[in-house]
Amino acid sequence: MESIGVLLACPMNSYLEQQLDKRFKLYRFWTVPDKSSFLASHKDSIQAVVGNAAAGADAELIEALPKLEIVASFSVGLDKIDLTKCKEKGIRVTNTPDVLTEDVADLAIGLMLAVLRKLCESDRYVRSGKWKRGDYVLTTKFTGKKVGIIGLGRIGMAIAKRAEAFSCPISYYSRTEKPEIKYKYYPSVVELAAHCDILVVACPLTKETHHIINREVINAMGPKGVLINIGRGPHVDEPELVSALVERRLGGAGLDVFENEPYVPEELFGLDNVVLLPHVGSGTVETRQAMADLVIGNLEAHFQKKPLLTPVV
Amino acid sequence: MAAEDQSQTSQSDLPYVLILKPPPSFVLFGDHFFHSPNFQYLKAYESPLPLPHFLHTHAQSVQALLSSGGAPVTADTIRLLPRLGLVVTTSQGLNHIDLSECRRRGIAVAGAGTIFSADCADSAVGLLIDVLRKISAANRYVKQGLWSSQGIYPLGYKLGGKHVGIVGLGSIGTEVAKRLEPFGCSISYNSRSKKPLVPYTFYPNVVELAANCDALIICCALTDETHHLISKEALLALGKDGVIINIARGPIIDEKELVHCLVKGEIRGAGLDVFEHEPDVPVELFALDNVVMSPHNAVFTRESFDDLCKLVVGNLEAFFSNEPLLTPVALDDLPHFSGRKD
Numbered sequence: 001m002e003s004i005g006v007l008l009a010c011p012m013n014s015y016l017e018q019q020l021d022k023r024f025k026l027y028r029f030w031t032v033p034d035k036s037s038f039l040a041s042h043k044d045s046i047q048a049v050v051g052n053a054a055a056g057a058d059a060e061l062i063e064a065l066p067k068l069e070i071v072a073s074f075s076v077g078l079d080k081i082d083l084t085k086c087k088e089k090g091i092r093v094t095n096t097p098d099v100l101t102e103d104v105a106d107l108a109i110g111l112m113l114a115v116l117r118k119l120c121e122s123d124r125y126v127r128s129g130k131w132k133r134g135d136y137v138l139t140t141k142f143t144g145k146k147v148g149i150i151g152l153g154r155i156g157m158a159i160a161k162r163a164e165a166f167s168c169p170i171s172y173y174s175r176t177e178k179p180e181i182k183y184k185y186y187p188s189v190v191e192l193a194a195h196c197d198i199l200v201v202a203c204p205l206t207k208e209t210h211h212i213i214n215r216e217v218i219n220a221m222g223p224k225g226v227l228i229n230i231g232r233g234p235h236v237d238e239p240e241l242v243s244a245l246v247e248r249r250l251g252g253a254g255l256d257v258f259e260n261e262p263y264v265p266e267e268l269f270g271l272d273n274v275v276l277l278p279h280v281g282s283g284t285v286e287t288r289q290a291m292a293d294l295v296i297g298n299l300e301a302h303f304q305k306k307p308l309l310t311p312v313v
Numbered sequence: 314m315a316a317e318d319q320s321q322t323s324q325s326d327l328p329y330v331l332i333l334k335p336p337p338s339f340v341l342f343g344d345h346f347f348h349s350p351n352f353q354y355l356k357a358y359e360s361p362l363p364l365p366h367f368l369h370t371h372a373q374s375v376q377a378l379l380s381s382g383g384a385p386v387t388a389d390t391i392r393l394l395p396r397l398g399l400v401v402t403t404s405q406g407l408n409h410i411d412l413s414e415c416r417r418r419g420i421a422v423a424g425a426g427t428i429f430s431a432d433c434a435d436s437a438v439g440l441l442i443d444v445l446r447k448i449s450a451a452n453r454y455v456k457q458g459l460w461s462s463q464g465i466y467p468l469g470y471k472l473g474g475k476h477v478g479i480v481g482l483g484s485i486g487t488e489v490a491k492r493l494e495p496f497g498c499s500i501s502y503n504s505r506s507k508k509p510l511v512p513y514t515f516y517p518n519v520v521e522l523a524a525n526c527d528a529l530i531i532c533c534a535l536t537d538e539t540h541h542l543i544s545k546e547a548l549l550a551l552g553k554d555g556v557i558i559n560i561a562r563g564p565i566i567d568e569k570e571l572v573h574c575l576v577k578g579e580i581r582g583a584g585l586d587v588f589e590h591e592p593d594v595p596v597e598l599f600a601l602d603n604v605v606m607s608p609h610n611a612v613f614t615r616e617s618f619d620d621l622c623k624l625v626v627g628n629l630e631a632f633f634s635n636e637p638l639l640t641p642v643a644l645d646d647l648p649h650f651s652g653r654k655d
Contacts, residue, residue: 011465102471102472102473102496102497103471103472103473106442106446106471106472106473106496107442107446107448109438109442109496110439110442110443110446110448111448113435113438113439113442113443114439114443114448114449114452117435117436117439117614119439119440119443119448119449119605119607120443120448120449120452120453122606122607122608122610123443123449123605123606123607124449124453125608126594126606126607126608127598127599127606129594129596129599131591131592131594131608132592133383133591133592134340135592135608136337136340136341136608136610136613137607137608137610137613138341138610138613138614138615138618139610139613139614139615140614140615140616141431141432141435141614141615141616141617142435142439143431143432143434143435144431144616161495162495162496164495165491165492165493165494165495166431166435166492167431261460262460262461262464263461264455264460264461266458268456269455269456269458270456275448275452276452276455276456277448277451277452277455278451278454278455278460278465278466280446280447280451280466280468280469283446283466283468283469284445284446284468284469284470284471285468285469285470285471286470286471286474287471288468
């Protein structure tokens with residue numbers, strides 16, 4: 001398979017890069033001086049694209065690669081891939097579901113605890129060397145808080161299961177109500193927001209869910225509400241969120257994703273009720289290895305004409 | 314407030330509760346926090362008299378004492394209060410009270426019961442996730458503008474599937490275990506004795522527990538037996554992939570050895586709410602990204618303070634009406650407490 005051309009959209013994982021390099025003819029897209037001339041000269045060699053949450057295969061790229069057979073994403077999210085175009089052209093698409101569910105859910109709970117219990121602020125305070133007798137940092141209890149989940153898929157359910165162990169009542173919004181689920185359903189995000197203390201975004205990013213957290217939802221959450229986003233940056237109207245946090249119209253936020261990564265609104269840097277992470281939802285040694293193995297496994301299966309491990313299209 | 318409405322004579326009829334130092338709640342919320350119309354407070358810290366003199370002056374009036382972690386109740390203090398019948402503490406820990414002397418004198422002790430268990434457990438789990446997933450460190454990274462300039466942040470470690478060892482499976486330890494189960498952690502523990510109906514693996518000593526787990530969570534009381542329980546041996550047994558979380562008392566861990574292990578990479582990381590000599594924290598820890606620290610505030614939530622207020626007032630009112638205490642501490646099965654201050 002060493003002659004099969006694989007285009008790696010951006011740097012994502014050195015183990016994955018090594019493995020791709022060993023097995024295929026690897027092209028590192030971010031190192032080419034001129035992307036369009038590179039595509040023009042290599043269009044007949046590239047049969048696979050490996051993308052992630054940051055970069056995938058849009059219509060333009062797909063059109064530029066007539067020999068493209070498979071897009072394997074190093075993510076579970078598919079928002080950077082033009083799925084319609086892939087279906088049209090018979091291009092296979094794979095992602096990395098299940099292996100990262102636990103890590104993302106763990107991080108969501110970690111963010112809730114970090115915001116409510118001011119873990120980062122407390123650490124900053126001790127680390128400053130200024131802790132003296134009689135100084136107390138007061139925080140908000142997490143146990144028993146109402147958790148509202150947008151999107152009750154694998155990750156949403158995993159978050160619910162964890163939050164339940166903290167006696168958190170769970171409610172959710174989903175495109176359709178799930179009758180077999182015992183959690184309380186709300187038919188709109190605004191209603192969900194009005195009835196929970198902590199709102200978590202855990203749904204896929206699509207045209208419908210773009211800016212699903214908007215001013216109306218933020219107003220419904222209120223000055224004690226806390227937003228946790230482990231989905232995609234564009235789920236949130238970021239300027240609205242920033243002004244709500246700066247003006248203290250919203251109680252706090254734990255954000256792993258942003259509209260324009262790696263750029264994060266600097267107005268958030270000084271807020272002690274906001275925790276900001278550099279898109280590390282699945283960022284553990286163990287899980288990134290499992291994700292990389294799935295990408296390699298899917299590519300090998302495809303080129304060996306065996307069934308794909310985790311096909312989407 | 315009711316007290317202001319009472320006349321001078323009925324005010325002086327109210328029984329006295331002695332307070333040696335202002336508890337954290339007074340500092341945070343004001344000194345009416347534990348108010349009751351049924352008793353009044355005698356604040357030793359507001360008197361210019363040296364404490365022994367003050368106690369001597371008021372010895373016959375004091376039947377109850379309200380203590381907090383930073384205000385130890387020593388045998389010397391107790392001996393100056395011949396009418397003392399009750400010590401109420403606002404803290405979870407009891408290591409600052411000479412319980413043997415209380416037992417000897419027939420003085421009842423009322424503790425926090427289980428009102429702080431949820432918050433303590435939440436802190437422990439929060440610190441564990443923070444250390445493994447580098448939440449505080451990554452938050453610092455982003456807020457310093459380094460994500461856009463320096464790029465991808467180093468990977469953390471998965472919590473799912475980890476073996477977690479709980480040191481002390483009391484109310485707090487049990488709440489920690491309950492929370493970690495849906496994360497896919499397997500739970501084991503060490504306690505003074507094996508608990509028969511518990512589904513977790515018991516290890517008879519802490520070194521064996523450490524050798525068999527990826528994360529140790531300290532949830533036990535500080536006693537003479539548990540002082541420096543987490544020794545160099547236990548830390549080395551925990552190993553290079555091991556993490557330790559302490560939301561109990563600083564002196565349960567040999568802090569010098571802990572710092573050494575962290576600096577040398579002999580363990581993976583630590584989450585610490587408590588230290589041997591608070592508020593002094595070893596400065597070597599300030600440079601480490603694999604350590605998350607908090608200023609002994611695992612129970613400092615508004616909600617817990619509200620619960621504490623009801624409990625403290627409830628215990629004192631019960632005592633003064635000769636009713637059973639809400640959260641009496643059993644003094645007949647004491648481990649060896651030398652009343653050492655934490």
